[in-house]
Amino acid sequence: MSATTPFLRIDTIIVRVRDLAHALPWYRTLLAAEPVYFDGGEGLAVLPLSNTSLTLWQREPGDTGRAAVGRAGTYPILAVADADAAHTFVGAHGGTPEPVGTGAGVRYFGFTDPDGNYLEACQVL
Structure with a gap:
C-alpha cells in the first residue's frame, strides 16, 4: 500500500529524566554527542544522532517516574x-490532533493515534 504522507522521518525521541543536570553527562558520554539545543529553564537538552535526535526532558516535581502516557x-x-x-492529515486519518503551537523556531502539535498513543509533529521554521 502506497500513500502520500506529510511525515518525513522521526525527528526526535523524548526521554523523561528526573534530573537533567545528572542525566545529561551520562547521555553525552553514552552517545558521544554534545547538545545542539539546551534550555535549562525548560529542562530540555537535544542530543544529535545520525538521522534523528534524543531529547532529554526533565520531569515535573512529584513525578514518580512510573510508566506514563502522553x-x-x-x-x-x-x-x-x-x-x-x-x-489536517492527522485529523482526516483517525488521529486526534491538538491545536498547532509555535515556539523556539518550530511549529508543532501533539496528537493521539486511534489507540490513544501520544505523538507529536514538528516543523522547523
Whole structure:
C-alpha cells in the first residue's frame, strides 16, 4: 500500500529524566554527542544522532517516574515540512490532533493515534 504522507522521518525521541543536570553527562558520554539545543529553564537538552535526535526532558516535581502516557512518557516527534497540512492529515486519518503551537523556531502539535498513543509533529521554521 502506497500513500502520500506529510511525515518525513522521526525527528526526535523524548526521554523523561528526573534530573537533567545528572542525566545529561551520562547521555553525552553514552552517545558521544554534545547538545545542539539546551534550555535549562525548560529542562530540555537535544542530543544529535545520525538521522534523528534524543531529547532529554526533565520531569515535573512529584513525578514518580512510573510508566506514563502522553507527554509524561516517551514518544516520537515526527518531522514535517508543513505543520498545518500535517494537522489536517492527522485529523482526516483517525488521529486526534491538538491545536498547532509555535515556539523556539518550530511549529508543532501533539496528537493521539486511534489507540490513544501520544505523538507529536514538528516543523522547523
